[in-house]
Amino acid sequence: QQPVQSPQAVILREGEDAVINCSSSKALYSVHWYRQKHGEAPVFLMILLKGGEQKGHEKISASFNEKKQQSSLYLTASQLSYSGTYFCGILNYGGSQGNLIFGKGTKLSVKP
């Protein structure tokens, strides 16, 4: 039931773009994205809800494909500050409360 994230790790140069994917084996109610820097707490990036509503930072974009049961996070014109591990968390359909299940994370490294 844990979402699968891909890739596991990615290395970018400043200014390059990246896409991080999150897939579920069950129908999704919502997808949450968080970034965690080494030794720090996860920080909220975005929530995507079934039906198309999104909440999050203006500079972050993401998609939510209900049919494919997956979400993608788009990082464009990457900056050094984008480095960290990105986690997607899912609530399965019908689970508006209860468990938020996180994937294993995608480690992003942005080099000068």
Next chain:
Amino acid sequence: DAGVTQSPTHLIKTRGQQVTLRCSPISGHKSVSWYQQVLGQGPQFIFQYYEKEERGRGNFPDRFSARQFPNYSSELNVNALLLGDSALYLCASSSGQGLADYEQYFGPGTRLTVT
């Protein structure tokens, strides 16, 4: 405004002992969730409390328990500690009841080491 605070920062316990971790949510937030994060993995959901009632429980043994107080702070208790309980324990608060459409704000965590 202060963010989510957790205490203690670090803790070393021996197998079989009991531990209590504490969390204070952001002012005005009534929901507190607890997560366990093992090195190299994503946070794993343990409990959610809203208005002092348990709203969600993850797949953890009964050795794990929690409660929320009238001021919305929370405690996580773990009994009969095992080596495998060594992890970073994160507390997160949010303003809404459901986890689906409310962002969570995480505290810095408590690093628990069981020897």
